Amino acid sequence: MAAVPKSPVIRCAINGFGRIGRGILRALYEYRRWPVAVVAINDLAAPETIEHLTRFDSTHGRFLMPVREEDDSLWIGEECIRLLQQERLSPRVWAELEVDVVLECTGRIKSRNDAQGHLDSGAGKVLISNPADDKVDATVVYGLNHHELTGRETIVSNASCTSNCVIPVIEVLDQAFGIACGNITSIHAAMNDQPVIDCSCSDLRLCRAAGVSIVPVDTRLNRGIERILPRFANRFQTTALRVPTLNVTAMDLNLCLEKPAPADNINAALKKAAASRFPGIMDYCDIPVASIDFNHDPHSCIVDGTQTRVCSNGLTKLLVWCDNEWGFANRMLDTATAMMNAC
Numbered sequence: 438m439a440a441v442p443k444s445p446v447i448r449c450a451i452n453g454f455g456r457i458g459r460g461i462l463r464a465l466y467e468y469r470r471w472p473v474a475v476v477a478i479n480d481l482a483a484p485e486t487i488e489h490l491t492r493f494d495s496t497h498g499r500f501l502m503p504v505r506e507e508d509d510s511l512w513i514g515e516e517c518i519r520l521l522q523q524e525r526l527s528p529r530v531w532a533e534l535e536v537d538v539v540l541e542c543t544g545r546i547k548s549r550n551d552a553q554g555h556l557d558s559g560a561g562k563v564l565i566s567n568p569a570d571d572k573v574d575a576t577v578v579y580g581l582n583h584h585e586l587t588g589r590e591t592i593v594s595n596a597s598c599t600s601n602c603v604i605p606v607i608e609v610l611d612q613a614f615g616i617a618c619g620n621i622t623s624i625h626a627a628m629n630d631q632p633v634i635d636c637s638c639s640d641l642r643l644c645r646a647a648g649v650s651i652v653p654v655d656t657r658l659n660r661g662i663e664r665i666l667p668r669f670a671n672r673f674q675t676t677a678l679r680v681p682t683l684n685v686t687a688m689d690l691n692l693c694l695e696k697p698a699p700a701d702n703i704n705a706a707l708k709k710a711a712a713s714r715f716p717g718i719m720d721y722c723d724i725p726v727a728s729i730d731f732n733h734d735p736h737s738c739i740v741d742g743t744q745t746r747v748c749s750n751g752l753t754k755l756l757v758w759c760d761n762e763w764g765f766a767n768r769m770l771d772t773a774t775a776m777m778n779a780c
């Protein structure tokens with residue numbers, strides 16, 4: 438049975454209150470454009486830590502509203518959010534809190550099987566903040582395919598920040614010029630899976646200090662592209678670099694176009710799509726900015742028209758920015774709302 442919202446307000450729980458979990462809460466109160474109430478937050482952190490990290494954020498600044506913790510609840514103004522500290526969820530926890538959707542943001546849930554635990558605990562649906570496995574009911578890149586949700590999905594993935602960034606651009610350019618194949622490099626801000634100084638871990642690159650190196654890391658972005666756009670099977674190669682910045686990612690796309698076009702035409706197609714097909718999702722910029730200027734930008738992708746280059750053989754290079762935290766947190770709320778409103 439598909440879950441239906443118990444009221445016009447969608448009751449969400451945030452599981453994992455890290456960069457994405459906290460971004461979701463902030464975006465909700467900052468923009469107030471979703472019919473969503475966060476009724477519970479589950480994290481391993483102590484309530485005092487949850488309160489502190491909600492109030493103060495090195496990347497996004499102070500929370501706009503008064504925040505306090507009292508009796509295992511987080512108060513945002515006059516609104517109360519239940520705080521839980523359950524590494525293993527108790528059997529009926531989401532049923533008791535009447536949770537429509539769990540926004541799963543721990544990074545530990547990577548498959549449909551793992552996410553099932555939330556349904557077993559009584560949640561109506563789960564939205565996973567990473568690509569998960571291909572056994573989920575749907576993988577959504579909001580703006581591109583959220584219209585295909587039927588309302589019957591129970592476990593959905595919101596893809597990755599990099600998929601949300603490049604896939605709308607690929608879609609527009611493929612329709613306008615045809616894309617034969619491409620190479621994409623993510624130039625991604627540091628993340629919480631990197632240490633401040635070297636430490637031991639099984640991934641020999643993620644052992645290395647985040648602040649002093651450009652660190653190549655694994656990515657399955659090519660698989661993410663294929664999952665949403667199957668016509669591109671085996672036509673993209675992708676690599677990823679982590680760079681010592683706090684936030685914001687640049688995607689470097691090198692595309693072989695079937696109908697090569699001058700940079701101005703490519704930019705015009707993307708600028709038009711930003712204003713027409715993908716408002717609020719894609720943006721276009723042609724002023725000389727740096728990554729910090731996209732901190733707290735809610736779009737999934739911002740095409741930097743100043744960086745478009747075309748070789749004489751048509752090989753086309755693009756630079757596309759995103760706030761990997763804020764843009765993606767906004768999309769989590771968009772997709773959760775679309776999941777509950779789909780029918």
Ligand SMILES: NC(=O)c1ccc[n+]([C@@H]2O[C@H](COP(=O)([O-])OP(=O)(O)OC[C@H]3O[C@@H](n4cnc5c(N)ncnc54)[C@H](O)[C@@H]3O)[C@@H](O)[C@H]2O)c1
Nearest residue numbers: 453454455456457480481542543544566567598629761762
């Ligand atoms: N940070 C980004 O830019 C970004 C962008 C898109 C997607 N994502 C994805 O979102 C997920 C979370 O990333 P993040 O950057 O927010 O990570 P994070 O490390 O900042 O946050 C994870 C949080 O989950 C909590 N946690 C861990 N185990 C838990 C458990 N069993 N129960 C409850 N809470 C638990 C941790 O205490 C932490 O607060 C990852 O899958 C990541 O790939 C991250």
